[in-house]
Amino acid sequence: MAMDNKGWNASQLRNCDLQFDEIPRLHHNDPKVDELMSENKPVVVLGSNLAKSAEKWDLDYLERHMGESDFTVFQSKSHKFKYYDDKKVTSGDGFVPPTKKLDMKLPEFIKRLRAWKKGEDRLYLQQGLNNTVGPAIVHDFLNFDWNFCTGKQSKHNWGSLTSNLMLIGMEGNVTPCHYDEQENLFAQVHGFKRCILFPPDQFECLYPHPVHHPHDRQSMVDFDRPDYNKFPKFRQAKGFETVVGPGEVLYIPMYWWHHVESLMQGSYTVSVNFWYKGGPVSVSYPLKGHQKVAVMRNVEKMLLDVLQDPKEIPVLLRAMVLGRYT
Ligand SMILES: CC1(C)c2ccccc2-c2ccc(C[C@@H](CC(=O)O)C(=O)C(=O)O)cc21
Numbered sequence: 043m044a045m046d047n048k049g050w051n052a053s054q055l056r057n058c059d060l061q062f063d064e065i066p067r068l069h070h071n072d073p074k075v076d077e078l079m080s081e082n083k084p085v086v087v088l089g090s091n092l093a094k095s096a097e098k099w100d101l102d103y104l105e106r107h108m109g110e111s112d113f114t115v116f117q118s119k120s121h122k123f124k125y126y127d128d129k130k131v132t133s134g135d136g137f138v139p140p141t142k143k144l145d146m147k148l149p150e151f152i153k154r155l156r157a158w159k160k161g162e163d164r165l166y167l168q169q170g171l172n173n174t175v176g177p178a179i180v181h182d183f184l185n186f187d188w189n190f191c192t193g194k195q196s197k198h199n200w201g202s203l204t205s206n207l208m209l210i211g212m213e214g215n216v217t218p219c220h221y222d223e224q225e226n227l228f229a230q231v232h233g234f235k236r237c238i239l240f241p242p243d244q245f246e247c248l249y250p251h252p253v254h255h256p257h258d259r260q261s262m263v264d265f266d267r268p269d270y271n272k273f274p275k276f277r278q279a280k281g282f283e284t285v286v287g288p289g290e291v292l293y294i295p296m297y298w299w300h301h302v303e304s305l306m307q308g309s310y311t312v313s314v315n316f317w318y319k320g321g322p323v324s325v326s327y328p329l330k331g332h333q334k335v336a337v338m339r340n341v342e343k344m345l346l347d348v349l350q351d352p353k354e355i356p357v358l359l360r361a362m363v364l365g366r367y368t
């Protein structure tokens with residue numbers, strides 16, 4: 043495979059009908075980094091040492107130092123790892139979980155990762171960086187450049203750091219398009235991930251599942267084979283993309299949609315994310331896109347609370363809007 047100088051090439055990206063603009067890739071000292079972050083816009087930060095102490099986290103090192111505890115590993119029959127909230131699964135709603143959640147020791151996970159053949163079930167290890175991992179990993183974690191991320195947290199008035207997830211994925215794994223309600227500094231440690239991001243105001247083009255659905259916050263559109271009859275506005279979705287490699291940090295602003303894929307025919311991937319609570323709400327009109335998403339979420343929650351039966355929600359909303367507001 044002809045590798046361009048960047049370490050990957052376009053044949054490793056999955057096909058997508060949409061065209062995307064590039065997310066800016068700037069040196070960490072460039073003042074434009076903070077300009078974009080203060081405007082809640084994504085940016086790839088180059089040359090930071092945020093997770094530099096993790097650059098030695100290859101499989102051998104992780105096998106030796108991750109410790110003896112069980113780790114959370116998701117298993118999928120497809121390349122997609124669509125998150126679902128098991129607390130929102132109600133009996134009889136016919137929901138079929140698309141992934142299985144396993145507990146696995148690291149050596150077992152690494153054995154299966156190394157032996158994996160295309161077509162077999164895929165695995166995605168997701169583990170909070172906490173005291174369950176071995177002392178060497180804790181040491182590397184403590185050696186992250188905390189000045190960098192804490193500096194961003196205070197400069198942009200983010201809330202507290204809620205968690206750091208370590209992710210070890212197989213080549214070709216996909217986390218389908220979804221949004222999170224937290225600010226995210228996404229540090230790529232090993233391998234390459236293509237990230238496709240959409241601003242919160244693309245809500246109408248990305249058709250999120252209802253709030254009470256187990257796939258809350260995830261897009262209903264299958265990016266591999268979009269159903270344009272059910273989701274006609276998906277054609278107009280306006281997104282941004284980048285491929286992040288080792289040592290690069292992508293700022294994923296709160297409420298921004300993101301689809302993340304580990305490049306195909308690539309190596310396994312290791313990432314560490316830093317999730318921060320959002321900052322104080324400053325209300326000015328018209329409301330920002332993400333604030334309207336929060337309003338719609340509250341309306342859906344309130345309607346479910348008062349109507350109880352989810353099937354009554356669209357009936358009431360249509361009665362309220364059709365012919366009166368349209
Ligand atoms: C798919 C998976 C393993 C998962 C399964 C079940 C529950 C939660 C999650 C979860 C949460 C975060 C990520 C990391 C990242 C996407 C990526 O890097 O793939 C991302 O979306 C973010 O950092 O916000 C990945 C996952």
Ligand SMILES: [Zn+2]
Nearest residue numbers: 220221222300
């Ligand atoms: Zn996410």
